[in-house]
Amino acid sequence: MRNKLLIGCLLLLGSVARAQDTTLLGRLGDSLQAESKPGPVTGTFKGIYFIQLQTNETVARGALNFEIQHRFGQLNSGAYNFFGLDNATLRLGLDYGLTDWWTIGVGRSSYLKTFDGYTKFKLWRQKESGGMPISVTLMGTISNYTQNFSDESYLDANYRTAYATQLILARKFRYFSLELVPTYIRSNLVPTTADKNDLFAVSGGARVRLTRRMSLDGEYNYLFPNQVNSTKVYNALSFAWEMETGGHVFQLVFTNAQSMVPTQFISQTTGNWGDGGIYFGFNIARNFNLTSHAKKSVKY
Numbered sequence: 460m461r462n463k464l465l466i467g468c469l470l471l472l473g474s475v476a477r478a479q480d481t482t483l484l485g486r487l488g489d490s491l492q493a494e495s496k497p498g499p500v501t502g503t504f505k506g507i508y509f510i511q512l513q514t515n516e517t518v519a520r521g522a523l524n525f526e527i528q529h530r531f532g533q534l535n536s537g538a539y540n541f542f543g544l545d546n547a548t549l550r551l552g553l554d555y556g557l558t559d560w561w562t563i564g565v566g567r568s569s570y571l572k573t574f575d576g577y578t579k580f581k582l583w584r585q586k587e588s589g590g591m592p593i594s595v596t597l598m599g600t601i602s603n604y605t606q607n608f609s610d611e612s613y614l615d616a617n618y619r620t621a622y623a624t625q626l627i628l629a630r631k632f633r634y635f636s637l638e639l640v641p642t643y644i645r646s647n648l649v650p651t652t653a654d655k656n657d658l659f660a661v662s663g664g665a666r667v668r669l670t671r672r673m674s675l676d677g678e679y680n681y682l683f684p685n686q687v688n689s690t691k692v693y694n695a696l697s698f699a700w701e702m703e704t705g706g707h708v709f710q711l712v713f714t715n716a717q718s719m720v721p722t723q724f725i726s727q728t729t730g731n732w733g734d735g736g737i738y739f740g741f742n743i744a745r746n747f748n749l750t751s752h753a754k755k756s757v758k759y
Contacts, residue, residue, distance in 0.1 A: 535737075
């Protein structure tokens with residue numbers, strides 16, 4: 460009788476042990492599944508500005524980005540102008556993160572005394588391990604120039620306003636990142652009837668990482684032909700050497716575009732790389748964490 464009781468107890472304990480093993484294995488499997496779920500890719504670009512273009516990145520919620528974009532004069536302006544260093548065009552910008560995926564910004568440029576504002580939304584983010592293959596960001600820009608012209612004194616603010624809509628498609632690889640940016644521009648007033656109010660362009664950029672804090676960037680903006688006909692314009696081509704130094708992102712820039720606002724540098728670039736119409740300059744970005752959430756979520 461005692462042997463039967465002993466055998467029964469052993470069988471019961473074995474059943475309980477198997478049940479516990481099954482539960483533990485199930486929990487371990489659930490944990491491994493959760494860890495293998497694709498996460499979002501971060502740091503496709505170091506900041507929200509590429510060179511002239513913006514990137515797919517947005518400012519973290521509660522953080523403020525201060526952007527200084529500076530261009531000297533053209534290199535072919537001669538020794539008297541110290542090869543352009545005597546002249547300068549400047550844009551100052553502030554960019555604020557309303558949420559981790561929604562940024563708004565304003566800026567003021569010395570080029571045509573232009574004010575600009577924009578809003579940018581992250582629609583999708585690239586995922587790791589076979590998830591979403593690209594990041595998609597939608598951006599809308601408005602600009603208004605305020606410079607006085609003697610032959611255009613009748614113009615009101617509405618005529619001086621232009622709009623741009625851009626879809627920013629980006630992908631990060633191991634050592635480099637790419638972006639493609641289809642663009643639509645609407646200008647309320649154009650110089651002549653031969654020019655189009657509605658313009659279409661496509662831009663592309665590549666960032667090659669040299670070290671953890673240093674990269675080489677290249678950008679090209681292609682304006683489709685037969686849209687601006689009264690003035691000879693060129694496609695904006697830009698290169699930059701980018702360095703991250705603590706809370707700053709610093710770029711040394713060479714470009715044939717004087718303006719730094721998309722409604723202008725895409726459709727109004729008159730500099731030509733072929734004859735030295737190149738502007739040397741720099742971009743500096745400084746991020747300020749205004750809230751405790753921003754301190755945890757900023758990933759520049």
